[in-house]
Amino acid sequence: xxxxxxxxxxxxLKNLLSGSSMKSKAIGLLIFCLxxxxxxxxxxxxxxxxxxxxxxxxxxxxxxxxxxxxxLLIGANITKxxxxxxxxxxxxxxxxxxxxxxxxxxxxxxxxxAGLDFTYQYKMLVVSLQPNFRRESFAYSNQYMxxxxxxxxxxxxxxxxxxHKLDYIEIPLIVKFSFLQGNIKPFIxxxxxYGWLVNANKSITVDGIDRASGSDYPYNKxxxxxxxxxxxxxxxxxxxxxxxxxxxxxxxxxTFEIQYRYGLTNIANTANRFxxxxxxxxxxxxxxxxxxxxxxxxxxxxPLRFLSNEFSSTE
Numbered sequence: 001x002x003x004x005x006x007x008x009x010x011x012x013l014k015n016l017l018s019g020s021s022m023k024s025k026a027i028g029l030l031i032f033c034l035x036x037x038x039x040x041x042x043x044x045x046x047x048x049x050x051x052x053x054x055x056x057x058x059x060x061x062x063x064x065x066x067x068x069x070x071x072l073l074i075g076a077n078i079t080k081x082x083x084x085x086x087x088x089x090x091x092x093x094x095x096x097x098x099x100x101x102x103x104x105x106x107x108x109x110x111x112x113x114a115g116l117d118f119t120y121q122y123k124m125l126v127v128s129l130q131p132n133f134r135r136e137s138f139a140y141s142n143q144y145m146x147x148x149x150x151x152x153x154x155x156x157x158x159x160x161x162x163x164h165k166l167d168y169i170e171i172p173l174i175v176k177f178s179f180l181q182g183n184i185k186p187f188i189x190x191x192x193x194y195g196w197l198v199n200a201n202k203s204i205t206v207d208g209i210d211r212a213s214g215s216d217y218p219y220n221k222x223x224x225x226x227x228x229x230x231x232x233x234x235x236x237x238x239x240x241x242x243x244x245x246x247x248x249x250x251x252x253x254x255t256f257e258i259q260y261r262y263g264l265t266n267i268a269n270t271a272n273r274f275x276x277x278x279x280x281x282x283x284x285x286x287x288x289x290x291x292x293x294x295x296x297x298x299x300x301x302x303p304l305r306f307l308s309n310e311f312s313s314t315e
Contacts, residue, residue, distance in 0.1 A: 069119040069253055071301030073130060077293050078107040081138045084266065084288035087273060089280045090144070102140040102162075102287065107294060109137035109163065113170075117255075117299050126176040126187060134170055134195070136293060139163040144283060148212060158208040160282060165202075166232065166267075170195035172259075174242055183249065189242040193261065196235055202228035204282070226279070230272045231286055238263040238290075244297075253301040263290035 081104050088100040115132025141161045148154035176189030204224040244257035268286040279285070 065123045067121045068304040069117070069121070069301035070304055071117045071119075071253070071255075071299050072114075073117050073132060073255075073297045073299040074114045075112070075295055075297035077111045077113060077134065077136060077295035079109060079111065079136045079138045080106045080292040080294075081140070082263070082290045082292055084290075086287050087285040088283055089274060089285050090283040100142065100283075102142045104140045105138065109139055111135040111137045111165075111293075113295060113297070115170075117301060119301060121178070124178045126178050126189070128172075128174045128176065128189075128191075130172045130174065130297075132170055132172075133167070134295075135165055135167050136291060137163065137165045138291065142283075146212075154212040156208065156210050156212050158206060160284070161205045162284065163203050164200065164228065166197060166236075167199040168195035168236060169198055170236075172240060174240070176242065178246065184245055184247050186245040187243070190240070191242070192237070192239045194235065194237045197229065197232055200228040200232050202226050202231070202279075204279075204284070206282070224278065226276065228276075230275070231269055232267050233265065233269050236263065236265050236267055236291065238265065251303060253303070255297070255299040255301060257297040257299070259293075259295045259297065261291075261293040261295065263292055265290060267291060 083102070083104060086101055090100060111134065113132050113134035115130055115134075118129040120127045139162060141159065143160070144158045146156040170193055172191055172193035174189045174191035176187040178185045178187040180186065202225070204226075206223075238261050240259050240261045242257050242259045244255065247254040247256075266288050267290065268288050270288075273285050274280055
């Protein structure tokens, strides 16, 4: 029955009820209610269709292809120092300068990072800004030996183990390409980062063997820990590559990412290389170096807008 026919029926029903008994009026009112229930859903559906059309305004495809996310990231990292020009406060008189080279540990000290993730996605293109606090750690060792010229059995051997912890506030920007369209979406990406040094510490452990006293006497000295911010420049920058996947179980996004960072900055402060007397006294001076870093991030992201009337954040 069309809407006009129903309205005509209501008008006639009204006229009928005006002169009817109480029983007839009750039956007529029941018919009127049933008729209203038939009309109302059609009107509601028509209104919903009209509203939906106004909401998307012809840009439904573009709207549904975009999303903003905000979330948290935590993870761990390991660092590889890459030395350049070598330095020491000692100068060997009977050997080449390589005898003073430090032995660097590669990817051996664990650091941590935690921060935010601001992500924009348009179809398969993902752009992530990940401001974070991160600690990167690395260590090296070196060895010095004294030999008595008159008795070669009288020697003093000293071993130095030096660990560094650098704290940065860092802002990486990464462009990713996401594959597939299911709940699990692998991605690859590339970008860059810039960080500000907020703190640095250096700890030194010394041990050795003193044979000059007539017997093998172990030499142990209390560890030295110093603030080392002046030994490093106050910034660090580089490029990075990433690989991982996003998992969308519902209206959140879980992310797993592996990043490899290639440092482009000499982190040693050349002006302050020899200024710390405590370090100069044990022959230590920072080499020119950059830092490469391997990091793993775990994150949970929340959509900043819903993309459909069913309150779903998925594409």
